Amino acid sequence: MDADFWLQRWQEGQIGFHRHDVMPLLQKHWPSLQLPEGSRVLVPLCGKSLDMHWLAAQGHRVLGVELSPLAVTQFFEEAKLEPARTTSRYGEHFSAGPIEIILGDAFGLDPALLADVASIYDRAALIALPADLRLRYRDTVYASAPSGCQGLLITLEYPQEEKAGPPFSVAQAEVEALFAAPWRHTLLERRDILDQEPRFREEGLSALETAVYRLRRG
Numbered sequence: 001m002d003a004d005f006w007l008q009r010w011q012e013g014q015i016g017f018h019r020h021d022v023m024p025l026l027q028k029h030w031p032s033l034q035l036p037e038g039s040r041v042l043v044p045l046c047g048k049s050l051d052m053h054w055l056a057a058q059g060h061r062v063l064g065v066e067l068s069p070l071a072v073t074q075f076f077e078e079a080k081l082e083p084a085r086t087t088s089r090y091g092e093h094f095s096a097g098p099i100e101i102i103l104g105d106a107f108g109l110d111p112a113l114l115a116d117v118a119s120i121y122d123r124a125a126l127i128a129l130p131a132d133l134r135l136r137y138r139d140t141v142y143a144s145a146p147s148g149c150q151g152l153l154i155t156l157e158y159p160q161e162e163k164a165g166p167p168f169s170v171a172q173a174e175v176e177a178l179f180a181a182p183w184r185h186t187l188l189e190r191r192d193i194l195d196q197e198p199r200f201r202e203e204g205l206s207a208l209e210t211a212v213y214r215l216r217r218g
Contacts, residue, residue: 003105007068022054023123025154025212029188030121032214033150035060039118044106044141045125048075055121056098063117064101065109072103107140114144120151120215127156127167134170138178142217147182151215158200158208175213182218187211 035041037059043052046064048071055062066072072094076083083094083101090113091104106125120142129137142151155170163169172187179185194201194208 003067011070019050022050023154025189025210026051026054026121026123026152029152029212029214030055030058032188033119033152035118035150040116042114042117042120042141042145044109044120044122044137045128046075046101047071047124048078049123051121051123052099052101053079060098060119062099064099065106066101066103067105069103072101075101107136109141109144111144111146114149115146117145117149119149120145120153122151123154124167126153127165127170130165130168131174134168134174134178142179142183145217147217149217151213153179153185153213153215155211155213156208157211158205162205163200163203172211175211179213179215184216184218186214188214 038061040061040063041055043049043055043062043064046052046066047068048066049064052062052064052075064075076094076096079096081096081099083096086093086095088102090108091102094101094103125141126134126137145151153175155175156167157171158169160169175185189212190209192208193210194205197208200208
């Protein structure tokens with residue numbers, strides 16, 4: 001799986017991962033992080049997620065990172081926003097109000113860029129990646145976060161042999177292994193969602209759960 005895979009998905013409109021509403025689990029569990037107003041929140045592999053508008057409405061500064069030019073363009077167009085554009089070594093930056101999206105590679109992030117990031121919101125990033133890339137993702141994106149950074153991670157769990165990802169199944173044991181020291185993790189919620197996801201049932205899944213974790217870097 002490489003960049004061309006995701007670019008083609010956007011070109012062909014194969015974006016079943018995109019929600020047309022704000023993620024209810026974000027709204028429910030975000031307050032548990034108790035972030036002060038003005039905190040900077042990283043949303044990796046952000047697509048054109050409406051969750052970024054919700055986070056901005058909570059008083060946060062949002063930094064999204066996305067590979068697809070279509071996703072970035074559509075995000076601002078659909079919000080009727082005209083972003084300012086600048087460039088850096090990380091890519092092209094699109095900014096409007098408290099929301100900034102970098103059109104670039106999340107694997108190119110580093111501690112200098114994320115020095116003031118207070119939290120990472122990860123709904124569709126970790127589960128979008130196969131196992132080998134999940135390790136690399138942890139060792140670049142999460143490893144670049146500063147001490148004290150928190151996170152809200154939402155995963156899916158299902159019998160991986162029943163479906164070819166993405167999204168991929170990421171079991172609790174893997175989360176615990178990925179986010180060992182210096183990270184700490186707390187399971188906030190687990191729920192069965194198979195009945196709410198007809199698309200997955202049609203693909204033949206026999207079970208589907210979602211889990212929400214609060215993360216904190218020591």
